[in-house]
Amino acid sequence: MISAFPHAMPLEGFLGGLLIGLSAALMLLGLGRIAGVSGLAARAVGIADSGAPKDIAIAFVVGLPLGALLIAALVGGIPTTFAPSIWPLVIGGLLVGYGTRLGSGCTSGHGVCGLSRLSPRSITATLIFMGSGFATVAALRLFGLLS
Amino acid sequence: MTRALIALLSGALFGAGLAFSGMADPARVQGFLNLLGVWDPTLAFVMGGAILPMAAAWLWQKRLAKPFADVQFELPATTKLDTKLAIGAVLFGVGWGISGLCPGPAVANLGLVPLQVMPFILAMLAGMAVHRFTTR
Numbered sequence: 001m002i003s004a005f006p007h008a009m010p011l012e013g014f015l016g017g018l019l020i021g022l023s024a025a026l027m028l029l030g031l032g033r034i035a036g037v038s039g040l041a042a043r044a045v046g047i048a049d050s051g052a053p054k055d056i057a058i059a060f061v062v063g064l065p066l067g068a069l070l071i072a073a074l075v076g077g078i079p080t081t082f083a084p085s086i087w088p089l090v091i092g093g094l095l096v097g098y099g100t101r102l103g104s105g106c107t108s109g110h111g112v113c114g115l116s117r118l119s120p121r122s123i124t125a126t127l128i129f130m131g132s133g134f135a136t137v138a139a140l141r142l143f144g145l146l147s
Numbered sequence: 148m149t150r151a152l153i154a155l156l157s158g159a160l161f162g163a164g165l166a167f168s169g170m171a172d173p174a175r176v177q178g179f180l181n182l183l184g185v186w187d188p189t190l191a192f193v194m195g196g197a198i199l200p201m202a203a204a205w206l207w208q209k210r211l212a213k214p215f216a217d218v219q220f221e222l223p224a225t226t227k228l229d230t231k232l233a234i235g236a237v238l239f240g241v242g243w244g245i246s247g248l249c250p251g252p253a254v255a256n257l258g259l260v261p262l263q264v265m266p267f268i269l270a271m272l273a274g275m276a277v278h279r280f281t282t283r
Contacts, residue, residue, distance in 0.1 A: 005187060006185065007187040007189070009168070009169050009189045009192075010189065011192075012167060012169060013168045013169065013190070013192030013193045013196065014168075014192045014193070014195060015196065016163075016164040016166070016169070016196065017164065017168055017192060017193035017194060017195060017196020017197040017198075017199075018164070018196045018197070018199070018200060019160050019161070019164030019168075020160070020164035020168070020193065020196070021164075021197035021201045021204075022160055023157045023158070023159075023160035023164060024161070024201045024204070025201055025203070025204035026153060026157045026160065027153075028201075028204050028205070028208055028214070029204055029211070029215055030153040030214055030215050030216045031153055031154060031214055031216060032218075032221055033214075033217075033220075034223065037161075037250040037251040038249075038275075041250055041254060041272075042279075047275045047276055048279070049279075052154075055150065055151045056150055056151065056154040057154075058151075059150075059151040059152070059154035059155040059158065060154040060155070060158035060161075061158060061254055062155060062158065063155040063157065063158020063159035063160075063161070063162060064159070064161055064162035064165075064251065064254045064255045064257075064258070065162055065257040065259070065261075066158070066258060067158065067159035067161060067162025067163035067164075067166070067258075068162040068165060068171055068256070068258040068259055069162075069259065070162075071162075071166035072259055078166045078172070078259055079172055080171055080172045080173065080174075080260050080263070081172055081175075082173055082174075082260065082263045082264070083246075083247075088245050088246050089246055089264075089266040089267040091245055091246075091270070092244075092245040092246025092247075092248060092267060092270070093242065093246065093248070093266065093268065093269070093271040093274060094270045094274040095238050095241050095242025095274065096239055096242035096243060096246070096248065096250065096271050096274065097242075097270065097271035097272060097274020097278070098235075098274035098277055098278050099234075099236065099237070099238030099239030099240075099241075099242060099274070100239050100249075101235070101278035102235030102238065103231065103232050103233075103238075104231075104232060106249050106250050106251070107243075107249045107250075108161070108251050110236075112194070112201055113201060115194075115198055116197075116201035116202040116204075116205055117205050119223070119226070120226055121223075121226060121228060121232055124228055124232065125233075125235075126236075128233055128236035128237055129236040129239045129240035129243065131240065132236065132238075132240025132241055132243075133180040133244040134180055136180070136243070136244025136245060137180040137181050137182075137244045138181075138182070138183050140244065141181070141184060146181075
Protein backbone atom coordinates (compact mmCIF):
# COMPACT_ATOMS: atom_id res chain seq x y z
CA MET A 1 0.00 0.00 0.00
CA ILE A 2 2.80 2.35 0.98
CA SER A 3 4.55 1.58 -2.31
CA ALA A 4 1.87 3.65 -4.02
CA PHE A 5 3.27 6.61 -2.06
CA PRO A 6 7.07 6.30 -2.40
CA HIS A 7 7.81 9.41 -0.32
CA ALA A 8 5.48 8.68 2.60
CA MET A 9 6.85 8.68 6.16
CA PRO A 10 3.71 7.72 8.10
CA LEU A 11 5.45 6.70 11.35
CA GLU A 12 7.80 9.69 11.54
CA GLY A 13 4.90 11.92 10.55
CA PHE A 14 2.62 10.57 13.25
CA LEU A 15 5.29 10.70 15.98
CA GLY A 16 6.37 14.21 14.99
CA GLY A 17 2.70 15.16 14.94
CA LEU A 18 2.32 13.91 18.52
CA LEU A 19 5.17 16.23 19.58
CA ILE A 20 3.40 19.14 17.86
CA GLY A 21 0.13 18.24 19.61
CA LEU A 22 1.91 18.05 22.98
CA SER A 23 3.45 21.46 22.29
CA ALA A 24 0.03 22.97 21.59
CA ALA A 25 -1.45 21.20 24.65
CA LEU A 26 1.32 22.63 26.84
CA MET A 27 0.59 26.12 25.52
CA LEU A 28 -3.16 25.71 26.13
CA LEU A 29 -3.11 24.06 29.56
CA GLY A 30 0.02 25.83 30.87
CA LEU A 31 -0.44 29.35 29.55
CA GLY A 32 -4.07 29.38 28.39
CA ARG A 33 -3.21 30.28 24.81
CA ILE A 34 -3.30 29.01 21.23
CA ALA A 35 0.04 27.84 19.82
CA GLY A 36 -0.48 29.73 16.57
CA VAL A 37 2.87 30.45 14.95
CA SER A 38 1.75 33.29 12.63
CA GLY A 39 0.24 35.22 15.56
CA LEU A 40 3.12 34.53 17.91
CA ALA A 41 5.72 35.45 15.26
CA ALA A 42 3.94 38.73 14.49
CA ARG A 43 3.72 39.47 18.21
CA ALA A 44 7.38 38.58 18.83
CA VAL A 45 8.64 41.14 16.30
CA GLY A 46 6.10 43.80 17.33
CA ILE A 47 3.89 43.72 14.22
CA ALA A 48 0.71 42.71 16.08
CA ASP A 49 -0.99 45.05 18.55
CA SER A 50 -2.80 42.35 20.46
CA GLY A 51 -2.11 38.74 21.32
CA ALA A 52 0.22 36.92 23.68
CA PRO A 53 2.51 38.88 26.04
CA LYS A 54 5.75 39.67 24.23
CA ASP A 55 7.95 37.51 26.49
CA ILE A 56 5.82 34.44 25.77
CA ALA A 57 5.80 35.11 22.02
CA ILE A 58 9.56 35.64 21.86
CA ALA A 59 10.30 32.54 23.97
CA PHE A 60 8.10 30.36 21.73
CA VAL A 61 9.66 31.72 18.53
CA VAL A 62 13.16 31.14 19.91
CA GLY A 63 12.20 27.59 20.96
CA LEU A 64 11.07 26.54 17.46
CA PRO A 65 14.51 26.57 15.75
CA LEU A 66 16.17 25.19 18.91
CA GLY A 67 13.85 22.16 18.88
CA ALA A 68 14.48 21.58 15.18
CA LEU A 69 18.25 21.90 15.75
CA LEU A 70 18.08 19.39 18.62
CA ILE A 71 16.35 16.79 16.44
CA ALA A 72 18.81 17.41 13.60
CA ALA A 73 21.68 16.78 16.04
CA LEU A 74 20.03 13.64 17.44
CA VAL A 75 19.19 11.98 14.13
CA GLY A 76 22.22 13.25 12.22
CA GLY A 77 20.71 15.92 10.00
CA ILE A 78 17.28 16.83 8.66
CA PRO A 79 16.93 17.03 4.87
CA THR A 80 15.42 20.30 3.66
CA THR A 81 15.15 20.87 -0.07
CA PHE A 82 14.72 24.49 -1.09
CA ALA A 83 14.01 25.66 -4.62
CA PRO A 84 17.13 27.10 -6.30
CA SER A 85 15.40 30.42 -7.05
CA ILE A 86 14.51 32.88 -4.29
CA TRP A 87 11.37 34.14 -6.05
CA PRO A 88 9.07 31.38 -4.75
CA LEU A 89 10.32 32.20 -1.25
CA VAL A 90 9.78 35.95 -1.65
CA ILE A 91 6.35 35.75 -3.30
CA GLY A 92 5.27 32.87 -1.07
CA GLY A 93 6.48 34.67 2.05
CA LEU A 94 4.59 37.88 1.22
CA LEU A 95 1.35 35.95 0.64
CA VAL A 96 1.80 33.77 3.73
CA GLY A 97 2.52 36.80 5.92
CA TYR A 98 -0.37 38.90 4.64
CA GLY A 99 -2.81 35.99 4.33
CA THR A 100 -2.24 34.54 7.80
CA ARG A 101 -2.77 37.94 9.43
CA LEU A 102 -5.92 38.65 7.40
CA GLY A 103 -7.26 35.14 8.02
CA SER A 104 -6.23 35.14 11.71
CA GLY A 105 -4.08 32.05 11.58
CA CYS A 106 -2.14 29.36 9.78
CA THR A 107 -1.60 25.59 9.84
CA SER A 108 -0.83 25.59 13.58
CA GLY A 109 -3.52 27.91 14.96
CA HIS A 110 -6.36 26.98 12.59
CA GLY A 111 -5.10 23.55 11.56
CA VAL A 112 -3.89 21.92 14.78
CA CYS A 113 -5.52 23.98 17.55
CA GLY A 114 -8.74 24.99 15.80
CA LEU A 115 -9.60 21.68 14.13
CA SER A 116 -9.16 19.79 17.41
CA ARG A 117 -11.46 22.36 19.09
CA LEU A 118 -14.00 21.88 16.25
CA SER A 119 -13.99 25.66 15.70
CA PRO A 120 -16.19 26.53 12.69
CA ARG A 121 -13.86 29.37 11.67
CA SER A 122 -10.80 27.12 11.81
CA ILE A 123 -12.47 24.26 9.95
CA THR A 124 -13.48 26.73 7.23
CA ALA A 125 -10.03 28.33 7.06
CA THR A 126 -8.25 24.96 6.95
CA LEU A 127 -10.47 23.64 4.14
CA ILE A 128 -9.88 26.86 2.18
CA PHE A 129 -6.10 27.06 2.57
CA MET A 130 -5.70 23.33 1.85
CA GLY A 131 -7.85 23.71 -1.27
CA SER A 132 -5.98 26.79 -2.39
CA GLY A 133 -2.65 25.04 -1.73
CA PHE A 134 -3.70 22.01 -3.82
CA ALA A 135 -4.89 24.29 -6.63
CA THR A 136 -1.69 26.35 -6.53
CA VAL A 137 0.60 23.32 -6.82
CA ALA A 138 -1.58 21.89 -9.61
CA ALA A 139 -1.35 25.24 -11.47
CA LEU A 140 2.44 25.45 -10.99
CA ARG A 141 2.76 21.96 -12.47
CA LEU A 142 0.46 22.82 -15.33
CA PHE A 143 2.69 25.76 -16.27
CA GLY A 144 5.83 23.66 -15.84
CA LEU A 145 7.06 25.69 -12.84
CA LEU A 146 7.19 22.64 -10.57
CA SER A 147 7.98 19.01 -11.35
CA MET B 148 10.01 33.59 34.13
CA THR B 149 8.11 30.30 34.48
CA ARG B 150 5.77 31.48 31.70
CA ALA B 151 8.66 32.18 29.35
CA LEU B 152 10.22 28.79 30.10
CA ILE B 153 6.95 27.01 29.34
CA ALA B 154 6.64 28.96 26.07
CA LEU B 155 10.26 28.10 25.19
CA LEU B 156 9.60 24.41 25.87
CA SER B 157 6.38 24.53 23.85
CA GLY B 158 8.22 26.16 20.94
CA ALA B 159 11.02 23.59 21.15
CA LEU B 160 8.56 20.68 21.15
CA PHE B 161 6.85 22.21 18.14
CA GLY B 162 10.14 22.65 16.28
CA ALA B 163 11.24 19.12 17.19
CA GLY B 164 7.96 17.71 15.90
CA LEU B 165 8.22 19.64 12.63
CA ALA B 166 11.80 18.49 12.06
CA PHE B 167 11.16 14.84 12.99
CA SER B 168 8.02 14.58 10.86
CA GLY B 169 9.74 15.92 7.75
CA MET B 170 7.56 19.03 7.72
CA ALA B 171 10.59 21.34 7.83
CA ASP B 172 11.27 20.23 4.25
CA PRO B 173 9.43 22.50 1.77
CA ALA B 174 9.68 19.85 -0.95
CA ARG B 175 7.82 17.33 1.23
CA VAL B 176 5.03 19.82 2.00
CA GLN B 177 4.70 20.56 -1.71
CA GLY B 178 4.58 16.80 -2.20
CA PHE B 179 1.48 16.70 0.03
CA LEU B 180 -0.11 19.57 -1.89
CA ASN B 181 0.71 17.76 -5.14
CA LEU B 182 -2.53 15.80 -5.05
CA LEU B 183 -2.55 15.14 -8.80
CA GLY B 184 1.08 13.99 -8.98
CA VAL B 185 3.19 11.59 -6.89
CA TRP B 186 1.29 12.37 -3.71
CA ASP B 187 3.09 12.34 -0.35
CA PRO B 188 0.49 11.78 2.40
CA THR B 189 2.92 12.39 5.32
CA LEU B 190 1.38 15.75 6.28
CA ALA B 191 -1.97 14.05 6.92
CA PHE B 192 -0.28 11.71 9.46
CA VAL B 193 1.33 14.74 11.12
CA MET B 194 -2.05 16.44 11.41
CA GLY B 195 -3.61 13.28 12.84
CA GLY B 196 -0.79 12.87 15.36
CA ALA B 197 -1.08 16.50 16.44
CA ILE B 198 -4.85 16.61 16.71
CA LEU B 199 -5.12 13.56 19.03
CA PRO B 200 -3.31 15.00 22.09
CA MET B 201 -4.74 18.45 21.37
CA ALA B 202 -8.32 17.15 21.34
CA ALA B 203 -7.65 15.58 24.77
CA ALA B 204 -6.21 18.91 25.91
CA TRP B 205 -9.42 20.75 24.89
CA LEU B 206 -11.51 18.27 26.89
CA TRP B 207 -9.26 18.87 29.93
CA GLN B 208 -9.35 22.64 29.37
CA LYS B 209 -13.14 22.68 29.78
CA ARG B 210 -12.76 21.43 33.34
CA LEU B 211 -10.15 24.01 34.33
CA ALA B 212 -10.96 27.45 35.78
CA LYS B 213 -7.57 28.80 34.69
CA PRO B 214 -4.39 27.51 33.04
CA PHE B 215 -1.72 25.97 35.29
CA ALA B 216 0.82 28.77 34.95
CA ASP B 217 -1.19 31.86 34.06
CA VAL B 218 -4.13 33.86 35.39
CA GLN B 219 -6.79 33.14 32.76
CA PHE B 220 -7.51 31.52 29.41
CA GLU B 221 -7.07 33.89 26.46
CA LEU B 222 -8.78 32.05 23.61
CA PRO B 223 -10.44 33.18 20.37
CA ALA B 224 -14.13 33.71 21.04
CA THR B 225 -15.30 34.60 17.52
CA THR B 226 -17.37 31.96 15.77
CA LYS B 227 -18.61 34.17 12.92
CA LEU B 228 -17.38 33.38 9.41
CA ASP B 229 -16.40 36.43 7.38
CA THR B 230 -14.78 37.35 4.08
CA LYS B 231 -11.49 38.34 5.77
CA LEU B 232 -11.09 34.79 7.04
CA ALA B 233 -11.85 33.35 3.60
CA ILE B 234 -9.66 35.73 1.58
CA GLY B 235 -6.82 35.42 4.10
CA ALA B 236 -6.97 31.61 3.89
CA VAL B 237 -6.97 31.68 0.06
CA LEU B 238 -3.90 33.96 -0.06
CA PHE B 239 -2.12 31.92 2.60
CA GLY B 240 -2.80 28.71 0.66
CA VAL B 241 -1.36 30.20 -2.55
CA GLY B 242 1.81 31.30 -0.73
CA TRP B 243 2.04 27.90 0.98
CA GLY B 244 1.77 26.11 -2.37
CA ILE B 245 4.33 28.37 -4.10
CA SER B 246 6.95 28.03 -1.36
CA GLY B 247 6.12 24.82 0.51
CA LEU B 248 6.46 26.85 3.70
CA CYS B 249 4.07 28.08 6.38
CA PRO B 250 5.09 30.10 9.46
CA GLY B 251 6.00 27.17 11.80
CA PRO B 252 8.38 25.31 9.47
CA ALA B 253 9.81 28.63 8.23
CA VAL B 254 10.79 29.71 11.76
CA ALA B 255 12.00 26.18 12.62
CA ASN B 256 14.25 26.26 9.54
CA LEU B 257 16.11 29.21 11.09
CA GLY B 258 17.77 26.50 13.21
CA LEU B 259 18.58 24.27 10.22
CA VAL B 260 19.23 26.37 7.12
CA PRO B 261 19.00 30.02 8.27
CA LEU B 262 20.44 31.56 5.10
CA GLN B 263 18.20 29.58 2.75
CA VAL B 264 14.99 30.35 4.64
CA MET B 265 15.83 34.02 5.31
CA PRO B 266 14.22 35.44 2.11
CA PHE B 267 10.95 33.75 3.10
CA ILE B 268 11.13 35.00 6.71
CA LEU B 269 11.81 38.60 5.62
CA ALA B 270 9.05 38.49 2.98
CA MET B 271 6.61 36.96 5.50
CA LEU B 272 7.32 39.71 8.03
CA ALA B 273 6.91 42.29 5.26
CA GLY B 274 3.54 40.76 4.33
CA MET B 275 2.48 40.90 7.98
CA ALA B 276 3.60 44.53 8.19
CA VAL B 277 1.64 45.41 5.04
CA HIS B 278 -1.48 43.97 6.68
CA ARG B 279 -0.73 45.83 9.92
CA PHE B 280 -0.40 49.21 8.20
CA THR B 281 -3.25 48.85 5.72
CA THR B 282 -5.98 47.78 8.14
CA ARG B 283 -7.73 50.31 10.39
